[in-house]
Amino acid sequence: MSHYDVAVIGLGIVGANAVYATARAGARVLAIDAGLPGAGTSGTSFAWLNSVRKEPEAYHRLNVAGMSAHRDLARDLGDDGAHHFGGxxxxxxxxxxxxxxxxxxxxxxxxxxxxxxxxxxxxxxxxxxxxxxxxxxxxxxxxADGWLDAPGLIRRLLSAAASKHGAEVRERAPVRSFRACGDRIEGLVTDGGETVAESVLVCVGPATQAFLEPLRAMVPVGRAPGLLAVTSPPGAKLDRVVHAPGIHLRPDAGGGLLLGTEDVDKLAVSAGASANLPELAAILLERAGRVFSGARGVKVVDSRIGVRPMPADGHTIAGRIPGYANAWVLATHSGVTLGALLGRLIADEIVRGASSPMLAPFRPDRFVA
Incomplete structure (x- = not known):
């Protein structure tokens, strides 16, 4: 039976940062995902690094710290190619x-x-x-704003965690159940058998609430769908994130443009069928062409609906799972901006026993009656 110090479940941008930080802190880490790392929410996010609409002030400052943590991470990783600053x-x-x-x-x-x-x-x-x-x-x-190639950063983080710090990464390995005794999770059961970890960290995004139901843990996280369209390379260069009435756009890591907007998100949700995605993506493209000359003449090469986690009160959830002494959870709608910071802070808490006052307003036990 395999034995680890920390098992991190879910390898999106938040989970991958946690894997890197805990392994770097000296823990023997198992990083495990039901599918491919970054193939869920993180791969369908607008990935804007910002604290422009993050309120109240405590949440704003948490996101500002998240932006700073990304700059630290970019320096630590060297020329990672995933971080794009410039405002x-x-x-x-x-x-x-x-x-x-x-x-x-x-x-x-x-x-x-x-x-x-x-x-x-x-x-x-x-x-x-x-x-x-x-x-x-x-x-x-x-x-101070920027944008992130989230899938690219996830790959870099997991590679560095494995090659430099000894983490083990398992893909396509869904956790089927937990073995719990009292206030401790003693084992994770996958198709390959049982794994034992001294501590468990759950980072499964919009699946959080359903994933934790067998543990009878109250961690209310909803699902917030959103539509993104990717275009062919534009005729003019765009370097920054742009928000205009009815459209937001930025460069895409593949050389095209990434397009989205809130009212089209709502249309995508109400349509409820992928058959309408080309028509909705065409709306985004037409609007982009009104504000950016380079968007005229390009084609939509991909359109996708991503589902982002939305905690019940809209704010990040970070800390011990209520009722369990050795299990933690991270869930946030601001995973791209906060990923590097949350990974570092939760690693300090799990590995070193050092709790951050910055996370005090965001603990999961605020939902416990």
Missing amino acids: SLEWADAGDGERELRARVERLAGWGYAAEFISRERAAAMEPGLEFPGHVREVAFFG
Whole structure:
């Protein structure tokens, strides 16, 4: 029977960061996924590194720390090719949308976030392919933002954890059940038999609630679907994340553009069938062409609906699973931004016994009556 210090279940961006951090901290780690690492939520995420709409202030600051942790991780891994910094640009419709954006920029700047308004001329110099409506004289610029090639980073993290720190990675190995005794999980049962780990960390994203039901643990995590479209390479270069009315877009790691927006997400959910994806992706493409000249003439080469985890109160869940002394859970809607930080903090907690005050508002036991 195999024996490990830590078993990490689920190898998306959060789980892969946890594997890397726990193995780097000296633990003997088993990294296990029911499918292929990064093939779930992380592979269908817009992957915007930011803290632009993360409130209240405690959650905003957690995400700011997450952005800083990604910069540390990029330096640690060397030229990983997955992190793309340079900021993001945003403008809004005249009226309520513009007033909300101005209030948000002022609030974020007051919190010390890199948020400011720049002239449309400066924004156009940054991204020559962008085309702004006549009423837009200034554009919001969030200078610390970036985007992430999440699948690429997952591969790099797991490779480094295995080759440099001795972690064992198992793909296509679903955990079928747990063997628990009292307040401890003593074994994980897979098709290959039972595995024993001193500590267990669950990072299964939108499957969290169903996965933990056999343990009678209250960790309420819902599912938030979203549609993304990937295009062929554009005729003009785009370097940054852009949010315009009705569309958000950024470069894709494959050389095209990645497109999405909230109201089309809702259409995709209500349609409930993949047969409508080409029509919905065409909406995204048409809107992108209104604001970015390089999007005209490109084709949609892929469209997919991803399902992201959504904790019941909208905020990250990080800590011991209620009722268990040796089992932890991480679940968050902000997995891309927070992955590097959560991995590091939970590794400190599991391996070194060092709890971070930063996670105090986000513990799972807040849901226990």
